[in-house]
Amino acid sequence: MLTCPICQGALGAVDNGVVCAAGHRFDRARQGYLNLLPVQHKNSRDPGDNAAMVEARRRFLDGGHYAPLATRLAELAAARNPARWLDIGCGEGYYTARIAEALPQAQGYALDISREAVKRACKRATQLEWLVASMARVPLSDSSCQLLASVFSPLDWQEARRLLAPGGGLLRMGPSREHLLELRQKLYDQVRDYDDQKHLELIPDGMRLAHSETLRFALQLDSAEARADLLAMTPHGWRASVERRNAVIAAPFEVTVAIRYDWIEKL
Numbered sequence: 001m002l003t004c005p006i007c008q009g010a011l012g013a014v015d016n017g018v019v020c021a022a023g024h025r026f027d028r029a030r031q032g033y034l035n036l037l038p039v040q041h042k043n044s045r046d047p048g049d050n051a052a053m054v055e056a057r058r059r060f061l062d063g064g065h066y067a068p069l070a071t072r073l074a075e076l077a078a079a080r081n082p083a084r085w086l087d088i089g090c091g092e093g094y095y096t097a098r099i100a101e102a103l104p105q106a107q108g109y110a111l112d113i114s115r116e117a118v119k120r121a122c123k124r125a126t127q128l129e130w131l132v133a134s135m136a137r138v139p140l141s142d143s144s145c146q147l148l149a150s151v152f153s154p155l156d157w158q159e160a161r162r163l164l165a166p167g168g169g170l171l172r173m174g175p176s177r178e179h180l181l182e183l184r185q186k187l188y189d190q191v192r193d194y195d196d197q198k199h200l201e202l203i204p205d206g207m208r209l210a211h212s213e214t215l216r217f218a219l220q221l222d223s224a225e226a227r228a229d230l231l232a233m234t235p236h237g238w239r240a241s242v243e244r245r246n247a248v249i250a251a252p253f254e255v256t257v258a259i260r261y262d263w264i265e266k267l
């Protein structure tokens with residue numbers, strides 16, 4: 001199923017790596033992942049989330065604050081029962097591992113452009129094929145997946161359509177308009193109204209929205225570490241002023257978590 005990111009030929013296994021017929025060879029890292037991001041496809045030396053963001057997200061997620069989100073995501077994935085699936089923009093793998101647990105019979109892949117993220121993620125579920133790769137040029141063949149997951153992540157919709165088998169779908173999880181509202185009110189004088197339908201305008205021909213639902217709950221942020229990590233793992237960590245960020249970290253508060261799940265099918 002893996003394809004060469006340079007010439008799109010099929011990749012076959014060789015000693016500790018993969019190679020295509022044209023001789024493009026990619027080694028498996030010591031940690032177990034494959035690096036399928038050629039230097040010429042990088043637009044910076046270390047693309048994607050950096051180590052500090054990845055660590056903050058990892059601590060926060062491992063703290064269990066978003067566990068209900070992962071549980072529902074895994075239930076929705078299990079209901080689709082795909083033979084092969086791919087998590088696009090998997091980050092440090094918290095949600096990916098929950099999907100893998102829910103789909104023990106399926107063949108799972110996960111990719112992220114951040115090596116720091118994949119290096120950590122691949123330890124969470126060693127049965128998956130973990131890839132450092134770009135979502136703009138996914139090294140998997142056409143129509144190879146019955147399910148794609150996209151969790152709090154950007155997405156290349158044309159690539160998503162190419163990768164999906166007919167009848168398969170994209171399981172997208174992202175913020176709905178009240179998500180972290182109380183946090184945003186503390187950080188900004190004017191809170192931007194968030195359009196949680198905007199991504200639907202990007203659905204390409206040949207795909208259609210088949211199901212949507214929202215999960216809401218109140219989260220008590222009692223620990224300063226959790227508040228600091230939540231800031232560091234979102235764009236608010238650098239967008240808001242230092243004074244406002246410090247004020248958020250200083251005192252406990254309750255915040256709304258409101259997440260939207262969409263199932264977008266390939267016709």
Ligand SMILES: C[S@@+](CC[C@H](N)C(=O)[O-])C[C@H]1O[C@@H](n2cnc3c(N)ncnc32)[C@H](O)[C@@H]1O
Pocket residue numbers: 047048049057088089090091092093094095111112113114117133134135136150151152153154
């Ligand atoms: C907000 S994080 C979400 C990570 C993970 N899904 C989660 O929810 O914990 C977005 C991820 O997208 C990755 N990313 C950004 N641009 C990418 C690209 N062009 N190709 C692959 N991954 C990309 C980042 O490195 C980052 O890990």
